Amino acid sequence: MVTKQLTGLPDEADVRRADSLGREIFSDVANKWALLIIEALGEETLRFSELRNEIEGISHKMLTQNLRMLERYGLLERTVHPTVPPRVDYTLTEPGRALRVTIEGLCDWTHRYLGHIEAARRRFDA
Amino acid sequence: MVTKQLTGLPDEADVRRADSLGREIFSDVANKWALLIIEALGEETLRFSELRNEIEGISHKMLTQNLRMLERYGLLERTVHPTVPPRVDYTLTEPGRALRVTIEGLCDWTHRYLGHIEAARRRFDA
DNA sequence: CGGTATCCGACACGATACTG
DNA sequence: CAGTATCGTGTCGGATACCG
Numbered sequence: 001m002v003t004k005q006l007t008g009l010p011d012e013a014d015v016r017r018a019d020s021l022g023r024e025i026f027s028d029v030a031n032k033w034a035l036l037i038i039e040a041l042g043e044e045t046l047r048f049s050e051l052r053n054e055i056e057g058i059s060h061k062m063l064t065q066n067l068r069m070l071e072r073y074g075l076l077e078r079t080v081h082p083t084v085p086p087r088v089d090y091t092l093t094e095p096g097r098a099l100r101v102t103i104e105g106l107c108d109w110t111h112r113y114l115g116h117i118e119a120a121r122r123r124f125d126a
Numbered sequence: 127m128v129t130k131q132l133t134g135l136p137d138e139a140d141v142r143r144a145d146s147l148g149r150e151i152f153s154d155v156a157n158k159w160a161l162l163i164i165e166a167l168g169e170e171t172l173r174f175s176e177l178r179n180e181i182e183g184i185s186h187k188m189l190t191q192n193l194r195m196l197e198r199y200g201l202l203e204r205t206v207h208p209t210v211p212p213r214v215d216y217t218l219t220e221p222g223r224a225l226r227v228t229i230e231g232l233c234d235w236t237h238r239y240l241g242h243i244e245a246a247r248r249r250f251d252a
Numbered sequence: 253c254g255g256t257a258t259c260c261g262a263c264a265c266g267a268t269a270c271t272g
Numbered sequence: 273c274a275g276t277a278t279c280g281t282g283t284c285g286g287a288t289a290c291c292g
Contacts, residue, residue, distance in 0.1 A: 018240060021240060021244065022236050022237060022240060023182075025236055025240070025243055026158060026161075026162075026232070026233070026236055027158045029232075029236075030156060030157065030158045030161050030232070031156065031157065031158070032152060032153045032156045032157070035152075035156050036152075047253085047254090048253075048254055048255090049253070049254080056149075059285070059286055059287085060254090060255090060286090060287095061256095061285065061286070061287090062284090062285065062286085064254080064255065064256085065285090071250065072246070072247055072250040072251070073243045073246055073247060074242055074243060074245070074246025074247070074249075074250075075243075080254090083253095084253090084292090085253040085254080086253055086254055086255090086292075087253070087254085088253080088254060088255090095239045095242050095243070098235060098238070098239065099232075099235050099239075101231075102228060102231035102232050102234075102235050105227075105228035105231055106152070106155075106156070106225075106228050106232075107152070108228075109224060109225050109228055110148050110151050110152055110155075111148060112224075113221045113224065113225075114144060114147060114148060114151070116200055116221050117151055117199045117200060117201075117221070118147065119200070120198070120199055120200025121198055121199060121200070123200075124197065124198040124200070125198070173273085173274090174273075174274055174275090175273065175274080185265070185266055185267085186266090186267095186274090186275090187264095187265070187266070187267090187276095188264090188265070188266085190274080190275065190276085191264095191265095206274090209273095210272090210273090211273040211274080212272080212273055212274055212275090213273070213274085214273080214274060214275090253292100254291105254292090255290105255291080255292085256289105256290085256291080256292105257288100257289085257290080257291100258287100258288085258289085258290100259286105259287085259288085259289105260285105260286095260287090261284105261285095261286090261287105262283105262284085262285085262286100263282105263283090263284080263285100264281105264282090264283075264284080265280105265281090265282085265283090266279105266280095266281090266282100267278105267279090267280090267281105268277100268278085268279085268280105269276105269277085269278085269279105270275105270276085270277080270278100271274105271275085271276080271277100272273100272274095272275090
C-alpha cells in the first residue's frame with residue numbers, strides 16, 4: 001500500500017481494483033431500501049421501530065439487512081442502549097450525510113418530473 | 127384533473143397518489159442497471175451493442191429490459207434505423223439528462239468515500 | 253424492542269434458441 | 273444487429289417463530 005506512493009501513479013491493477021470496488025459499493029447502495037433508509041434518517045437519530053414506521057412497506061428483515069450493510073460501509077452508526085426493553089439508535093455518519101445530499105437530488109428529480117413521466121408512460125402504453 | 131385547481135389545494139387523495147407514483151418511479155429507477163445505463167449514455171448517442179460493451183457485466187436481457195423501462199418513462203429516446211443489419215440508437219431526453227446529473231453526484235460520492243468505506247468495512251468485519 | 257433463524261414462494265436473471 | 277420467448281435456477285424477500 002505504501003510502495004505505490006513512490007511512483008506517484010496508481011498502477012493498472014489498482015485502478016481495476018478501485019473500479020470493481022466502486023461498482024460493488026454502487027450496486028449495494030443503489031437499491032431502493034438503502035436509499036430510502038438514508039433519506040428517512042436525514043439529520044435525525046431514529047430507533048429501529050421508528051425507521052420501520054417511517055419507511056412504508058419495508059419488512060423487518062429488509063430493514064435489519066440493509067441497516068447492517070450500511071453500518072458495515074460506515075454510512076451510519078448504531079448505538080445500543082443496554083436498557084430493558086432494549087433501544088437501538090441509528091444516525092448517519094459524515095459519509096452517510098454526504099450521500100444523503102445526492103439522494104435528496106434524486107427525490108427532487110422524481111417530484112419535478114412526475115408529470116413528464118406519467119404522461120410519457122401513458123403515451124408509451126398506447 | 128381541472129377541478130382541483132378550483133380549490134387551489136391538492137386534496138389528500140392526490141397527495142397519496144403522487145406519493146405512491148413517486149415511490150414506484152423511485153423503486154424502478156433506483157436500481158443499479160438503470161442508473162448505470164443513464165450514466166453510460168451521458169451526452170452521447172449509443173447503439174444497443176455499444177451500451178452492452180460500455181456497461182460491464184450487463185446481460186442482453188437486462189439491457190433490453192431496462193432500456194424499455196427507461197423509454198417508457200420517457201428518460202431516453204429510441205430511434206430505429208430501417209437498415210440491414212438494423213441499427214438502434216439511444217439518447218437521453220431532457221428528464222433523462224437531468225437525472226444523470228444527480229447520478230453523477232452518486233458516482234462522485236462513491237469515488238470520494240472509497241477509502242472511508244473500505245476501511246469501515248474492514249473494521250466491521252473484525 | 254430489536255435481532256436472528258428458518259422456511260418457502262416469487263421472480264430476477266442468465267443461458268439459449270429463434271425471428272426480422 | 274437488435275429483439276423476443278422460453279426455460280431453469282439462484283436469490284430476494286415476506287411470514288413466522290423464537291431469543292436477549
